[in-house]
Amino acid sequence: MNTLVVRPTRVRTAGVRQQILLTAQQRLMMLMLLFMAAFFLISVRLLYFALFDTSSGHGNGSAAFIPARADIVDRNGVPLARTIDGYSIRVVPSKLLNNRQYLADELVKIFPDTPREEFVAKLSGSKPTYIRRRALPDQVAAVNAIGDVGFDFPREKERLYPQLTLAAHVLGFTDAEGHGVTGIEGAFDKRLTDKATRGEPLTLSIDARVQGILESELYNAVTNLEAIGGAGVILDVHTGEVLAMTSLPTYNPNKLVAADAPARRNAVTYNLYELGSTFKPLSIGAAIDDGVVTSMARRYDASQPLAIAGFRIRDSHPGRWYNVPETLIQSSNIATARIADELGREKMEALFRSLEFNKRPEIELKERAFPLWPKEWGRLSTMTTAYGHGIAVTPLHLASAYAALVNGGLWRPATLEKLGDKAPPPGRRVFKASTSARMRQLLRLIVTDGTGKQADAPGFRVGGKTGSAEKPGVGGYRRSSVVATFAAAFPMDNPRYVVIAMVDEPKGNAYSSGQRTAGWTAAPVVRKVVMRAGPMLGVYPDESRDVDVSELIPLVRRDGEGE
CATH class of the missing domain: 3.40.710.10 (DD-peptidase/beta-lactamase superfamily)
Structure with a gap:
């Protein structure tokens, strides 16, 4: 008995295959155009919020572009004071697991400039209190390494004076709540914190080089x-x-x-x-x-x-x-x-x-x-x-x-x-x-x-x-x-x-x-x-x-x- 193998006829001719490819390309182009249009609309919307939306009814979205306190710069734009996100170290005594005397000894090793008795008092208190504000990263790491859940590390706005002692009496300083106390910080506290003006740095007549x-x-x-x-x-x-x-x-x-x-x-x-x-x-x-x-x-x-x-x-x-x-x-x-x-x-x-x-x-x-x-x-x-x-x-x-x-x-x-x-x-x-x-x-x-x-x-x-x-x-x-x-x-x-x-x-x-x-x-x-x-x-x-x-x-x- 002989078996006959029949070869099927080709359904897709060259013209049909070209038409399918052209259709696929058109669909891909449409998707790309839709994606680009969506991206453009989102970008325009974000730019609008950043530049023009100053109302307080839209949450904190626009405020994220404005510093909590304006920078202070010298007459040539050199930064003299600015606000950054920093760490603080706080203790919640009710959550402490370790012996207070032991913890005080460990803290003195990290902060030798603070008396041990001060740490004992803070660790034995009834309310949460700060161990150190404006803590350095290595200090945060060292306290964290003690391994007690009673310590936490809140992020806070911190006023930084990058030139250290330069023009200290001119600049002054802020308190723990971020309010100006002396110097320019105290004299221009409203200007530096007002939402309408804090987006622009306060430019002083001081020349940092001459200072x-x-x-x-x-x-x-x-x-x-x-x-x-x-x-x-x-x-x-x-x-x-x-x-x-x-x-x-x-x-x-x-x-x-x-x-x-x-x-x-x-x-x-x-x-x-x-x-x-x-x-x-x-x-x-x-x-x-x-x-x-x-x-x-x-x-x-x-x-x-x-x-x-x-x-x-x-x-x-x-x-x-x-x-x-x-x-x-x-x-x-x-x-x-x-x-x-x-x-x-x-x-x-x-x-x-x-x-x-x-x-x-x-x-x-x-x-x-x-x-x-x-x-x-x-x-x-x-x-x-x-x-x-x-x-x-x-x-x-x-x-x-x-x-x-x-x-x-x-x-x-x-x-x-x-x-x-x-x-x-x-x-x-x-x-x-x-x-x-x-x-x-x-x-x-x-x-x-x-x-x-x-x-x-x-x-x-x-x-x-x-x-x-x-x-x-x-x-x-x-x-x-x-x-x-x-x-x-x-x-x-x-x-x-x-x-x-x-x-x-x-x-x-x-x-x-x-x-x-x-x-x-x-x-x-x-x-x-x-x-x-x-x-x-x-x-x-x-x-x-x-x-x-x-x-x-x-x-x-x-x-x-x-x-």
Whole structure:
């Protein structure tokens, strides 16, 4: 029997197969288009919520794009403070399984800076309590390794200061609940937490680079001179913007401890000092303004102490008859007092009021001290305040006054906010423009020929005035305690910045050639700061330029210096 194998006919011709492939391709394209359309719609919806949905009725979806507290940045965008998600370590005593004494021993190994008794108290309590807020990752891991279910590790918003101690007194700090306490954090707490504004960083006038220079140079001086502290500020003379502000000793706002409480005081805005001879240019400027001083050549008798109201005004060195440039170059209390006596009580008091020495310093911070103002403006007060005794102000008061003295005569409030494109305040005239021009010459002479020689930064045309004031104490002034200050501006042919450096109670040691006065202690700080920070601020050394003091040079006798 034969088997017949029949080959089936081909059902799918080449044309049919091509039609099937074409149909499949069309279906695939339709699926891809539908997928792309869905993706596009979802993306548009998400973008809409991110940019435009600010209502509170949609849950926390849009809030996720806004930080809990705004960042703080310097004028160039460098972060100075920001909020991050951090860990805390908490104990719930009712859930603890291990012996409390054993747990306290283990915690002390992890946190040696905390007394064991404190841990025992927390572990034995009745309510949940924090072992450590702002815990480091290795600390969290170590506590977790103890293996007790009574510990938990909640995630919390944490304020971080990435530059550590840099500008600590400017920034301030927040409390455990995230509210600003001091500094910018306290002054701008609403701006930093308001949902409408916290999405944008708060930009300060501070330049982190310049801030670092001022801090390092002042710290070196305070350390080497064995001083108890210091203060410094750099101010734009035309806008009032603060480029740097430092107070020593300082602290780390990332880790606050009780022992740091005294160091948290901002010496620039909250501490009061009799700033001594730095007041003399202000007083003489007022006398020139008023027409009491009409000639730079007129001489004043400083050959003997000046007796007034049972008090004797003295110079720190033997004197003679001084003209006006010599009065400042030799830093004569006696000659300055005689000029102030001619100016009179009303006009001397009016000068200090126009410079706001009778008010708290003008700046955004809450930490601002009210000056010590003379109870009675008699003849003696008029003469002594002229050279910085009997009146106490903050270093920021002095910085704003010197800005007005050199910028053409306009006083403006200081600010810690970057102005950017905004116009500075119009200012209030306190000196004539011609007086300001004359004072620029005299301040420059003090540095080239007087007590401020060690502030002379080559090519930067620094001008300024030393001030070495004994600190008041019980029963009078303490000769062993001096506040040494140098108030400066640069470049004096076209002033742009004021620099104040103050060293509190420097010791006369080998670092200062045995001297405690400002010419040897504070003036060198200004020189170093200007040489390092000047180019960052757009001021470059140019030894071919300077203030024209040719008409004053013949009036100056070079027979020694005073303080």
